[in-house]
Amino acid sequence: MKSKTFEKHSYTFMLLGLMAVVLLFFTALKGGMMWKGDVWLGIAMQFPEYGVVTLGLMFCFICGKMDMSFMALGNFATIMAVMYMGAHADSPAGGVILVGIAIALGIAVVGGLINGLLVAYLDIPPVMATISMQLVWTGLSVALTNGNTVKGLPSLYTDIGHTYLLGFLPVPLLIFLVIFAVAWWLLQHTVYGEKLYMVGTNIKAAEFSAINTRRMVIGTYILCDVICCIGCLIMISTMASAKADYGTSYVMRCILILVLAGVLPDGGMGRIDNVLIAIVTIQIIATGVNMFPNLNTYYASLIWGALLLVVLVMSTRMSSGGFLRLRAKKAAKA
Amino acid sequence: MSEYLLQMTGIDKSFGGVHALDHVNFAIKPGKVMCLAGENGCGKSTLVKIISGVYTRDSGEVMFEGRAIEKITPADATRMGIQVIYQDLSIFPNLTVMENLAINSEITANRKIVNRKRWEQTAREALSKIGYEIDLHKKMGELSVADKQLVAICRALLFNAKLIIMDEPTTALTKKEVDALFKTVRQLRDSGIAIMFISHKTEEIFEISDDVCIMRNGKNVFLGETATLTKKDFTYYMTGREIEDDYFVPTNISKEPVLKVEHLTWRDKFHDVSFELRKGEILGITGLLGSGRTELALSLFGLGKVHSGTITLNGRPVKISSPIEAQRLRIGYVPEDRLTEGLCLRQPIADNIMLSSLKQLTRALGMIRHQELFEKSNEWVKTFSIATDDAHKHASTLSGGNQQKIVLSKWLNNDLDVLILNGPTVGVDIGAKQDIHALVHDLANKGLAVIIISDDLAEVVVNCNRVIVMKDGGIVGEMTGDRITEENILDIIR
Numbered sequence: 115m116k117s118k119t120f121e122k123h124s125y126t127f128m129l130l131g132l133m134a135v136v137l138l139f140f141t142a143l144k145g146g147m148m149w150k151g152d153v154w155l156g157i158a159m160q161f162p163e164y165g166v167v168t169l170g171l172m173f174c175f176i177c178g179k180m181d182m183s184f185m186a187l188g189n190f191a192t193i194m195a196v197m198y199m200g201a202h203a204d205s206p207a208g209g210v211i212l213v214g215i216a217i218a219l220g221i222a223v224v225g226g227l228i229n230g231l232l233v234a235y236l237d238i239p240p241v242m243a244t245i246s247m248q249l250v251w252t253g254l255s256v257a258l259t260n261g262n263t264v265k266g267l268p269s270l271y272t273d274i275g276h277t278y279l280l281g282f283l284p285v286p287l288l289i290f291l292v293i294f295a296v297a298w299w300l301l302q303h304t305v306y307g308e309k310l311y312m313v314g315t316n317i318k319a320a321e322f323s324a325i326n327t328r329r330m331v332i333g334t335y336i337l338c339d340v341i342c343c344i345g346c347l348i349m350i351s352t353m354a355s356a357k358a359d360y361g362t363s364y365v366m367r368c369i370l371i372l373v374l375a376g377v378l379p380d381g382g383m384g385r386i387d388n389v390l391i392a393i394v395t396i397q398i399i400a401t402g403v404n405m406f407p408n409l410n411t412y413y414a415s416l417i418w419g420a421l422l423l424v425v426l427v428m429s430t431r432m433s434s435g436g437f438l439r440l441r442a443k444k445a446a447k448a
Numbered sequence: 449m450s451e452y453l454l455q456m457t458g459i460d461k462s463f464g465g466v467h468a469l470d471h472v473n474f475a476i477k478p479g480k481v482m483c484l485a486g487e488n489g490c491g492k493s494t495l496v497k498i499i500s501g502v503y504t505r506d507s508g509e510v511m512f513e514g515r516a517i518e519k520i521t522p523a524d525a526t527r528m529g530i531q532v533i534y535q536d537l538s539i540f541p542n543l544t545v546m547e548n549l550a551i552n553s554e555i556t557a558n559r560k561i562v563n564r565k566r567w568e569q570t571a572r573e574a575l576s577k578i579g580y581e582i583d584l585h586k587k588m589g590e591l592s593v594a595d596k597q598l599v600a601i602c603r604a605l606l607f608n609a610k611l612i613i614m615d616e617p618t619t620a621l622t623k624k625e626v627d628a629l630f631k632t633v634r635q636l637r638d639s640g641i642a643i644m645f646i647s648h649k650t651e652e653i654f655e656i657s658d659d660v661c662i663m664r665n666g667k668n669v670f671l672g673e674t675a676t677l678t679k680k681d682f683t684y685y686m687t688g689r690e691i692e693d694d695y696f697v698p699t700n701i702s703k704e705p706v707l708k709v710e711h712l713t714w715r716d717k718f719h720d721v722s723f724e725l726r727k728g729e730i731l732g733i734t735g736l737l738g739s740g741r742t743e744l745a746l747s748l749f750g751l752g753k754v755h756s757g758t759i760t761l762n763g764r765p766v767k768i769s770s771p772i773e774a775q776r777l778r779i780g781y782v783p784e785d786r787l788t789e790g791l792c793l794r795q796p797i798a799d800n801i802m803l804s805s806l807k808q809l810t811r812a813l814g815m816i817r818h819q820e821l822f823e824k825s826n827e828w829v830k831t832f833s834i835a836t837d838d839a840h841k842h843a844s845t846l847s848g849g850n851q852q853k854i855v856l857s858k859w860l861n862n863d864l865d866v867l868i869l870n871g872p873t874v875g876v877d878i879g880a881k882q883d884i885h886a887l888v889h890d891l892a893n894k895g896l897a898v899i900i901i902s903d904d905l906a907e908v909v910v911n912c913n914r915v916i917v918m919k920d921g922g923i924v925g926e927m928t929g930d931r932i933t934e935e936n937i938l939d940i941i942r
Binding site for chain 2: 303304305306307308309311312315316318319320321322323324325326382383
């Protein structure tokens, strides 16, 4: 029985093992520096913004689709939000912030809807459709801002990114945890989650089983882009501004995390708990690399690229056993 | 030198703990057609892969042309004159017939420069070996399966093949094409080539083979001349049990038709199709590939188009615009291609069974009743005796017959008036085939209206109380009761 449990979670154990190896590696090189409280607070502060984005993209991947447009869309949405908030600086901050957030999320819904329509109704391959949309959103942002940063966020908003609740819990982390819980619930406990895995595995069979696959694809793109936009809303808070090309490196980083976690873009695969482990592991690597001030930042890009390749090679060689979906405990007993 | 071209004795092969081949003996003479028969998963393909050098045997002896063969690679096998024509045919669909025929010899000869004249010559030479004519400059992907097969055979002949192994070549062919293929096979046989023909279709095996080797559960249970076997023996060797044809006797046909189709037309696919279907009936729709039979079914399930004509369900005219609408109207459809249209292979059996009934499992806030999902699907696993110990296992772990039972239960878990089965037993072995037929008879007699679409005439004859024959998109004949025989259907189709 015990070995069966191990087999079921073997990939999770492998990921935890990888995290331990990474920690040991940096400890060996940097000694106690890796274990200072500040370092870990920094980690907890930094991963939520792209962690949230990754959770959004996860839905797209499980559905067997791809989204390359989410950061460009998120940047456009937040630029619009910041512009609105800047223009109403003299009104009460609370109300302005809420309207600003609503504007950003509204734009994300529209962006997701367009992606979904292109893919589900016009049958454009997801990568092409969303790369085109990426260019459209980036173009709009640059046209609006001339490529400059947009400032003027109320200080109440920029504080969000730097506040520690009860002195130790960063607000971005809290937002991440809430979104993580919602995503978990959606995947594990709702009919939507059930359909998502089935549609992602074989969309044609799902259609032949009287499932509205087009609605599923469109809904998933909207969900993905809205969650990604929330990530961008956290990002502008820590940056205190919005810009057309913020976080563009997150696109590849999110894909890296998902592939590492076993959420392959083929669809129908992957567990959200593995995604969490992969997000944290990647942040530890990022933090660790930053501890070498002499290291040229361009090497970081090299490291990420090499890592993505290694993970891709690994994942294509792994038996699919590791990438099963997670089952609710109650059901597993039945 | 022995009279055998290839002789294998006591071949053993295990994968992990699974004994795929257990002391199998096999022998084939030049100039003979040898059928390798057996149900799915009996070890046929493993044996073929050992012959062609893809797998290495654990133990046993292999003699080829009187010489003992130790280890061989696929390249060695080709050099020795062993050619395998796999089901997927291994062709390049985007290249022309000529290029497909010539490319291998060009590569083997290590030529770097393209000489179209030489290519054409090679290709013509290949085609002339079986006196087959086709436009050399047609793209391979545009050819019918039958033509692709003949091109593959020609290509094999270019290598001076002594043994040609054909892996279920007739699966996607119409009767006419099968006849043409058999003509070629006989021609090759008479020229001294040994043919190993893999199949599980009884009729074909008796028609074409000189010798037959029957396998079951990794052992060979029969090896000898086909003439010494009766069909009954054959079925017994294949399945290990005696099977009788169980004709469908309708007992519960309703007066009023549940489904009425009038002058239904989907331009370029089928036209002016009219028929009625009553509860308790099993209606057969048969015809060749391309006769419009599948398209008709798709139109009744909301995945096809209707340009004109009407569909009446329980006396009310209906428009079926999507599978969701079809489901609401209590129509179910078991598709033709189980693997791409019927199943999510990488998902659990249970989830596949419940895929079209997720509404039943929804509770507040769109949450899913996991418990019920497993209980319900376990009931179906029991009802249909689906061969699994755990419904959490992936659908891909099951054999064709059991997979088909999943697709069936997926629809039967809905309350249906009409169930459309398209090729319900394609790729299903004899045992499971019987199970599925018995089940459908039972459902019909309990008041379900069933349509079976099939080009397996034996299946239509045994299971239907009424048959519609389609040709070129139109209905060309209808027969009931004793008038339904394979001969009568063939008379109309051809």
